[in-house]
Amino acid sequence: MNKSTLYNHLTQYRKTIYPFHMPGHKLNRMFNIKNIIDIDVTEVDGTDNLHHPKGIIREAQEKASYTFGARKTFFLVNGSTSGIISAISAICQEKDKILISRNSHKSVYNGVILNDLEPIYLYPEINHSNGIIGGINPHQVEEKLLKYPDIKLVVITSPTYEGFVSNIEKIADIVHKYNKILMIDEAHGAHFIFHNDFPKTAMEQGADIVIQSTHKTLPAFTQSAMLHINSSNIDCNEIQDKLSIFQSSSPSYILMTSLDNCREILDTKGRQMFNKYAMNLLQCRNQLKNKLKHLKLIDDEVIGTNHISDIDYSKIVIDCSKANITGIELDKILRNDYKIQVELSNINHIIAMTSVCDSKKGFKRLQEAIIKIDSKLQKENKKAYKYDIIDKEHKYYNPKIAYNMEKETVELENSIGKISGEFIIPFPPGIPLIIPGEKISEENINLISIYKKLNIELMGLKDSEINTIRIIREV
Ligand SMILES: Cc1ncc(COP(=O)(O)O)c(C=O)c1O
Numbered sequence: 001m002n003k004s005t006l007y008n009h010l011t012q013y014r015k016t017i018y019p020f021h022m023p024g025h026k027l028n029r030m031f032n033i034k035n036i037i038d039i040d041v042t043e044v045d046g047t048d049n050l051h052h053p054k055g056i057i058r059e060a061q062e063k064a065s066y067t068f069g070a071r072k073t074f075f076l077v078n079g080s081t082s083g084i085i086s087a088i089s090a091i092c093q094e095k096d097k098i099l100i101s102r103n104s105h106k107s108v109y110n111g112v113i114l115n116d117l118e119p120i121y122l123y124p125e126i127n128h129s130n131g132i133i134g135g136i137n138p139h140q141v142e143e144k145l146l147k148y149p150d151i152k153l154v155v156i157t158s159p160t161y162e163g164f165v166s167n168i169e170k171i172a173d174i175v176h177k178y179n180k181i182l183m184i185d186e187a188h189g190a191h192f193i194f195h196n197d198f199p200k201t202a203m204e205q206g207a208d209i210v211i212q213s214t215h216k217t218l219p220a221f222t223q224s225a226m227l228h229i230n231s232s233n234i235d236c237n238e239i240q241d242k243l244s245i246f247q248s249s250s251p252s253y254i255l256m257t258s259l260d261n262c263r264e265i266l267d268t269k270g271r272q273m274f275n276k277y278a279m280n281l282l283q284c285r286n287q288l289k290n291k292l293k294h295l296k297l298i299d300d301e302v303i304g305t306n307h308i309s310d311i312d313y314s315k316i317v318i319d320c321s322k323a324n325i326t327g328i329e330l331d332k333i334l335r336n337d338y339k340i341q342v343e344l345s346n347i348n349h350i351i352a353m354t355s356v357c358d359s360k361k362g363f364k365r366l367q368e369a370i371i372k373i374d375s376k377l378q379k380e381n382k383k384a385y386k387y388d389i390i391d392k393e394h395k396y397y398n399p400k401i402a403y404n405m406e407k408e409t410v411e412l413e414n415s416i417g418k419i420s421g422e423f424i425i426p427f428p429p430g431i432p433l434i435i436p437g438e439k440i441s442e443e444n445i446n447l448i449s450i451y452k453k454l455n456i457e458l459m460g461l462k463d464s465e466i467n468t469i470r471i472i473r474e475v
Contacts, residue, residue, distance in 0.1 A: 134306025
């Protein structure tokens with residue numbers, strides 16, 4: 001019997017909990033792969049090489065590019081993270097300007113710091129009653145491109161963690177009018193192409209580079225992801241070179257096979273599987289929409305607000321802002337009393353991630369649990385909270401400069417008005433609340449103390465207790 005700590009814990013978890021979280025395979029046995037050990041090989045004669053593919057890996061990538069609608073596809077074994085950093089590094093040179101949505105994942109900021117780029121920010125609209133981040137206004141993209149004509153690359157996250165899609169078609173037209181490159185972090189949208197109920201993909205809408213975490217929403221192993229090229233203006237050799245820097249020199253054949261296997265399952269059975277999934281999903285959403293009294297399923301009503309042009313129905317987002325419960329408490333009740341684990345919980349909402357691997361029984365379990373919890377709640381109009389970060393220009397120093405500047409450590413409450421030398425990143429979703437070089441506001445500190453009280457994980461700070469922060473030393 002396997003007594004290793006992780007194996008024991010994880011197999012026990014699988015037996016007891018229903019996962020409404022990633023990975024998209026949902027811990028079930030969708031894979032045609034019976035024994036993982038059989039495929040854990042290395043680069044030898046006949047097994048090809050991810051960093052210079054000429055054989056089976058090249059063939060698998062070509063098949064994936066056809067399925068996902070790209071000109072060329074690169075397999076990623078270090079998540080979208082590696083694709084995002086590699087693509088930014090391939091396109092931008094030191095000191096270049098890069099236009100990024102301020103709600104970008106931390107990997108975008110790491111790409112900025114590693115390449116010493118000058119970020120210009122796009123601020124998404126925020127829903128001021130529940131604090132959830134919306135989409136990017138295409139006009140804002142045009143304004144920035146006009147103001148900073150030397151911007152090299154535009155990077156936008158769409159969909160967001162909550163499944164909100166920006167108007168990429170319009171944004172792509174604008175970006176191309178100014179002869180720039182549009183990269184979309186579509187980490188949460190790898191499944192879009194497989195059913196009409198989901199939004200149009202970023203590639204269908206004209207994006208040049210698209211990065212998808214296959215593992216998040218499709219049946220593929222954690223860390224397996226894809227970088228798609230959708231334009232003849234991108235130097236694919238440069239992308240390949242950078243991927244060889246930022247990805248392991250021993251890329252996992254288990255992960256690569258999982259990507260190819262996922263593609264094969266979807267090519268052969270995808271239509272039928274997705275039709276069944278879309279039906280189960282719709283039934284679950286309808287039940288939640290009609291039966292919840294205090295909690296609220298976020299649905300089509302948000303389309304057209306806060307620059308959200310479409311939503312991903314696969315994300316079951318429950319708004320708690322009008323009920324006497326926080327998202328964190330709802331998450332705990334689901335886990336403890338109903339043995340359901342959701343992907344994310346925050347002050348005012350939770351996200352249950354669904355996928356084509358969820359069962360009808362699983363959907364029923366989720367909807368019944370949420371409806372039952374709701375029946376015991378009461379109305380409460382909570383104070384609106386917002387991610388202060390996103391609506392204000394707080395940048396003071398370039399992130400790379402700030403990252404390397406001399407720092408001093410101060411108590412959090414004494415840091416208001418100072419310039420941060422560190423990231424503060426609530427996880428998930430991995431969007432920095434504060435970036436090195438930004439001025440720390442009172443709202444930031446208040447939000448951090450709420451996060452601490454609610455036990456929301458905060459990453460990026462040297463002080464793991466989150467009592468102090470390193471600020472730029474004043475000269
Ligand atoms: C919007 C977004 N982009 C990129 C990433 C990084 O993806 P990965 O975990 O595949 O590296 C994440 C991870 O959560 C994400 O939410």
